[in-house]
Amino acid sequence: MSDLDYLGRHDTRLEFQRVVNAARFIDQSGALPKLAALRAKMRAGRGAGGRPGSVTDRAILVVLFLLATEHEAMHLTLATHTVRRRLDAASLRYLELHRFDELSEVQVYHRLARALQTLIAPCDPFRGPRRKRLTFAEYEQLVNSRDIEAVERLNDVLHEIVNDLVFSSANADGGQWIAQTDGNFAFDGTLIKAGGGRGTDKKFGRYVSSEPDASIYFRDGDHSGTDISAGKKKFAKHAFGFELTLATMTDNFRVGRDGEVHQQEMPHVVVGIGWDGASRAPGRNAIRALKSVPAHGLPVNLGLGDRAYYSGAKTEHFHVFASAMGFKPVTEYRVDQLGKQDDYRGALQVDGWWYCSTMPKNLISATKDYKDGLIDKKTRNKRVEARRKYAAIRKSRPDSEGVTRWSHPVNLGHRCNPDRKDADLFCTQKTISIPLAAGLKHAQEFQFESPEWKAAYNLRTTVEQANGGLKRGSTHNLGEKEKRRLRGRTAQFVLAALVVMARNIELLRLARRKQEDVEFAKSVARKKELRKSMPYNSARMNDDEREEIEKAMAART
Template sequence: MSAGDTDHDYSVFARDLGGITQEEVMGRGRIQVALPDVDVQRFEARVRKTGVLERLQDWRAEDSLGEGFGGRPALINDRAILTGMLLANRGEPIFITRLARLFQHELSDASRALLGLEPSFVSFVEHVAEQNRWYSNTHRAFHRMNDLMDPFPQERWRAKTHTEIQQILNAHDSALELTRKARLDEFTKLFLLMTFNEQPRDVRRASRKIDLSFDQTYVGTPTTKGYSKKGLSRKVTEEAATADLRTLPPGPVDAYAGWHVRTGERTDNRRGELDTASPQTKGTTSTNYAWGWEANIAVRVDSEKPGSRRFPALAVAATLSLPNVNVAEEAVSLMRAAKATGLQPGIGDADKRYWANSLVERLHEPAFAEGFTPSTDYRVDRLGVQGGANGALFIEGGAYCPGTPTALQNASIAKSQGTIDSETYRARIGARKAFKLHVKEKADGKGRTMLRCPALGPSPTVTCPLRELLQTRKIADKERPAVDAADLPDFPDKICRQHSASFDEAEMRRTQQAFDYGTQEWDTFHTHARNSIESLNAQIKAGGTEDIQSANRRRVRGMGAAQIIVTILLTNFNLRKIAAFLSDKFKADMRAAGGRPAKPNLIRRRDREFRNPYTDTYPAGVERPDKARPAPSDETGGPPLRT
């Protein structure tokens, strides 16, 4: 054997390592500590609770068209990969190398057997080959799962020319995208639903409704080089005239990402439409735009007792999408996914980018069909009177008497212009409620509801000269606002001439809200809801444990892989949130009990578990052995006297 034959001559490893041990070399400086079996068992059970494993098998069966792929079984299964990802995310990035190290070094033999993994052979001589083998197996296992859900499959090993990007776009299968996007969203839904169900029953059902606050937050790509969809054809033409393509600068890797607008106007394009959001000049790329995706997240909020902390603010639904594309549709997906909790649909709160700017047929009507009612702020151009029907005025989500004083009609406009202060505004909003039409009959199957004049009915809220002669019975005397004769319409319509009039709810759907806009009730809930989603975004974004904004903690490319990892991050975030909530609740109970726990058992441990010879007492539940009682004493220390 030659001295240079390193394939068989292991003497090359017998070298001086200085003060570094072989274990440190094998761990590349990391301390390899085995995880407790109980932790592995707990997270493995949570993976099984999601129901994702069964869905992955179903999707494989769908893709195989009933034919088996053949070959030997996978060395690392889906259950092991998902459990490993939950365990690996302990303040560390979720890298394939991190997963492989966990499988190889940080699991006991019992935990490996639980996850269906083969034993790990630890040998300094063969440790490099062993590490490569675990990495390769882990890499293949992750991508087998990812391939089932990746909406935009493509080669991602190298940078592309713009010509290659155009070819990828031309070869895209839109039907496959829809199928795999639905799978990806179901994957996320099942994991977040599992965390919701991990809460105690009384916390889950603190409210019978599921109220949401949703928004988007940026998720970066591992490769930040992007391209302009508007200028793609021009780039392709320029490359066709280039003699040597090797002279071109490195291009993008991910064809299916987009420009996130950090500041400025954002758009909401339908699927398949050209996204016009792109850097205009080279200098603005790093300052105002970022190449990546958007995480759409819905957090549970409380419309009944805003800010009362009856339950933790969990992420109950999430998806990933291209920037500036299908913003409204992704919001509907969040509401639909949140209904899986089994609670009744409640209120959906969002900023102006959603309810205020979306088309009714894209957001308001689908949300209404799912059972959710909006809560939002209005655009300035939609304050005040926005049309009407049957003589009534449509003002900020409600139908009002045509005789409503002008100052009350334009209260929100005056507040936005700064001509009145907050106190005056609230007073006018409160006074305006008296002029709101009353519901006589709820909406029928055709979406039409019967409303009547606020001066009619058993409990009128205003007095009106047109209605005084129609009163057939005496109403209890109390002070009510009066409609000024000067504010009456010159030609009264149905709402002023009839006992009631029919209104189509669809006509008011754009401005409809759960609470009267501008009231203290609306402001309290809207502030609570916006703070909740902004707080969640701040916790999971840059600088936090999850850090979903930065791609430095997840190197796998593609939107499908990004959503899988973001799902795992949100799952662990929810579990920590629940634990912290229960810890705070326990502390509050301790304070209420005077500084100690609400006594499950206040007997000292030594009295609960051991016999006390001094007091001759035995642990709770243990009977005292029968024995003869000592003879009565004369208290002199001697035997009793005979009598």
């Protein structure tokens, strides 16, 4: 035995119980039977084929998942090393890796590689050669050969299978946290870099990326580059890869009848994910992630998203589906979308809410005037508060056809005379039914910039924290393409899902520790409050100034 053996983590044995626990998430997800059904459908009408593979879908997923829980690169070489050196005889039998301890590393590697290909093949909507760089003619032929409708159908099935895996991790620890959620979910996309960074030259056809289904992401604008001039595009900051959209569970949130906000802290686990080329179709990708919420029987309440979705996505791609699932929008707007957005039978939609048409113009334009620098923040807040007397009262939730009943504001007195010549149905009838199509794109659950809206929209930071946690270099480092060397859009999606699962388990483990250790929970809460109270220039503080703030926070908690 060499004196170099057993000095690193790669040489430590994995306990049998740890392998069992990892396999439990794969087994309980329900993904394996769906994969088997897809494979049977794909092979229907064919002959018996060759000898069955020696590595099951379950085994390859468990081995890769174990690497993800250790923050390791999910390379087949590391998976091979895990099987050969780190799993004991009981674990090999449990994963049905019979006599693998007698095989060489090369033999194990090839068996695992074939198993991964077998796993992905039946659910891969974007099939194509992976071991060569395509010429542009071959690339065009590949794209033109794909049946768009068939690709979309299989892509939906792929997302269903992957989200079953993700949800199994979010539902861990007896499902106690999932059972407590009141249905608030934040969603956002993040760039996951891929190989072949130049992308594909679609203008002149000089080269094709080794990842032809990935796309270029621009940091500015809507990230697609379509809103950047040709002269500036060459120098704009950009990257190449896929877009991972996360739907995370937020804190429980409720507004009481007195207007007071009530919040209950929850672990911000990811319950659904979507996968597409970077900045290709953010709205559709968000829907793929959000579908996991009702599909797994979770309640649906607030849907918290930024301008890329409610403001930027096409209504038929995002808003119609999100509304049908029951999500209540909480979002913000581009400057050119502020103020009056729609009208219906005498009701004005202003910043996502319906108002009486007699509302003064300076109140209608309050938020836009502030963004344009015409008024200060204090004036804007006063005008937003003054809007409340003109605000319509929602009398019902959308029915099966999306129709909502709204009542005219009361106590307007002489401000709204129903007998005036230009009075429409909203002012004369007092209650109207507003169809789904009217104001759907810009609708809000709360009046924009109100205290309730601000408190709710702050919950969206949970998905930003999830993005940061997955990409943190000291842990999962999902943004590092060298940790995911497999080619293919579907293969990359499966690996990303396993990393999301690993992080969910870490979050639930942290939540359980805070439940069991009161002092630890207090310490976490103090640090959280301290971060909130620290000025932006805290790095320039001296020790006395920082100590003074910490003492004040300790006294408060």
